[in-house]
Amino acid sequence: MSGKLREAEIHPSATVMPLPSRLAANAAEGGHGVVRNPGMALDLGFVESMRSVNRSALERRVGTLTKRRSIKADNQAAWLLRSISLMDLTTLNSNDTDERVRRLCAKAVNPLRRDLTEALGLGETVIRPAAVCVYHPFVATAVEAVKGTGIHVAAVSTAFPHGLAPLSTRIAEIEASVADGADEIDVVIPRGLVFGAKWQELYDEIKAFRAACGEAHLKVILGTGDLATLRNVTLASMVAMMAGADFIKTSTGKESVNATLPVGLAMVRAIRAYHEQTGYLIGFKPAGGISTAKVSLDWLVLMKEELGREWLEPELFRFGASSLLTDIERQLEHHVSGRYSANHRHAMA
Ligand SMILES: O=C[C@H](O)COP(=O)(O)O
Numbered sequence: 353m354s355g356k357l358r359e360a361e362i363h364p365s366a367t368v369m370p371l372p373s374r375l376a377a378n379a380a381e382g383g384h385g386v387v388r389n390p391g392m393a394l395d396l397g398f399v400e401s402m403r404s405v406n407r408s409a410l411e412r413r414v415g416t417l418t419k420r421r422s423i424k425a426d427n428q429a430a431w432l433l434r435s436i437s438l439m440d441l442t443t444l445n446s447n448d449t450d451e452r453v454r455r456l457c458a459k460a461v462n463p464l465r466r467d468l469t470e471a472l473g474l475g476e477t478v479i480r481p482a483a484v485c486v487y488h489p490f491v492a493t494a495v496e497a498v499k500g501t502g503i504h505v506a507a508v509s510t511a512f513p514h515g516l517a518p519l520s521t522r523i524a525e526i527e528a529s530v531a532d533g534a535d536e537i538d539v540v541i542p543r544g545l546v547f548g549a550k551w552q553e554l555y556d557e558i559k560a561f562r563a564a565c566g567e568a569h570l571k572v573i574l575g576t577g578d579l580a581t582l583r584n585v586t587l588a589s590m591v592a593m594m595a596g597a598d599f600i601k602t603s604t605g606k607e608s609v610n611a612t613l614p615v616g617l618a619m620v621r622a623i624r625a626y627h628e629q630t631g632y633l634i635g636f637k638p639a640g641g642i643s644t645a646k647v648s649l650d651w652l653v654l655m656k657e658e659l660g661r662e663w664l665e666p667e668l669f670r671f672g673a674s675s676l677l678t679d680i681e682r683q684l685e686h687h688v689s690g691r692y693s694a695n696h697r698h699a700m701a
Contacts, residue, residue, distance in 0.1 A: 391596030577607030610640025640671025
């Protein structure tokens with residue numbers, strides 16, 4: 353079996369679609385990436401207009417998408433490389449240490465073994481995760497470890513994973529991570545604000561988080577496994593985007609149910625509605641429990657089919673994952689050699 357990939361395959365762009373308005377405007381101005389969502393006034397009428405969410409219709413759509421997978425076997429290696437480049441390689445454990453974070457960063461800088469990149473014929477093409485994601489005490493260590501590589505450092509913040517600390521403490525935590533050099537801040541919402549339909553309070557908190565972030569990008573984690581209904585997920589997504597989220601993110605990885613495709617679909621449909629209303633493009637980050645290459649492809653298909661090819665870029669899509677890279681490496685090895693090796697050959701941090 354030949355594992356070599358052509359350049360065009362490494363950057364798969366199967367579907368050419370018109371650029372959404374804000375991306376096109378930005379490109380025309382000579383800028384890079386996506387124009388940041390400034391947010392808008394809380395519009396409860398717009399939020400409420402999203403309240404009817406049909407779970408079985410979403411589940412049917414997910415079933416169709418994953419059954420008639422549009423990524424063909426030959427092209428899978430290229431898409432798996434894309435999964436790596438869309439990853440926030442994460443360690444969020446109680447036993448994290450500076451040394452462990454340095455090892456994670458070393459893995460992010462060189463995610464694939466040399467023999468594998470050679471067998472894939474990657475040449476000078478560098479494939480790396482978009483970011484590493486760590487707790488605040490390790491931000492400075494991570495910043496130092498990935499310096500000059502283009503890999504971002506994301507910090508989980510605001511009393512992760514539950515969000516249950518005084519607002520001033522949560523804001524101070526964001527400011528501390530930004531001061532230490534974090535490029536991205538992943539905040540959690542207090543889920544009780546959703547149960548109580550306290551939309552104004554939720555909006556005000558997220559707006560304050562955005563202000564504390566400054567230039568750092570804000571990812572808002574909803575903790576969807578705690579939110580009970582897809583309607584809650586949709587309404588919380590809308591409020592987060594109105595308050596200025598750059599990304600909305602499913603889960604902390606600590607809830608009993610983490611990222612699922614139907615929940616993801618409800619969130620990307622909210623992103624689409626927000627884009628239609630405002631012209632702004634919001635990123636999406638499914639996180640928690642995404643550990644196999646196959647599941648990562650399902651998510652890529654969902655994004656491409658629902659939002660379009662533009663959302664398969666690190667500016668607009670991330671996987672939050674601690675172990676996905678290990679499985680992708682195994683699958684790529686299988687692609688080039690026809691064999692699987694043991695997991696211990698793909699040691700992570
Ligand atoms: O944000 C990322 C998640 O915490 C990672 O979850 P995971 O360990 O299940 O991959």
